[in-house]
Amino acid sequence: MYCPNCAQPNVDSALTCSRCGASLPTQMYASSSTPAAYEKVDNNLVWAILATLFCCLPTGIVAIVYAAQVDSKVSAGDVAGARQSARNAATWSWVSLGLGLLFILLYFGLVAFSIGLSG
Ligand SMILES: [Zn+2]
Known part of the structure; x- marks a missing residue:
């Protein structure tokens, strides 16, 4: 120089x-x-809330907890941890969705079964 x-x-x-x-x-x-703290990590919070409302409450809450960790970890500079939490949030959202669909199928199965019994 x-x-x-x-x-x-x-x-x-x-x-x-x-x-x-x-x-x-x-x-x-x-x-x-670029400072790592400014990196954007999708927190999947919307999916977690939707999964909680429409599918399965207990696993949806787990997803929300993980999604809430994402932003705080990003602001703390822990991008790797934030990505891990986002992945966990997405996983639990899908688990909620799957369980919700399973319950809906079981419900309609039971309804069909009881209709079959009564008819
Ligand atoms: Zn000089």
């Missing part, structure tokens, strides 16, 4: 020129990397 003021060669990590003391241009790598 050469000083723009006096052309003195300086080490790349230097903030000011070792000869004239002029402040050196900001290094490229310092500004190019």
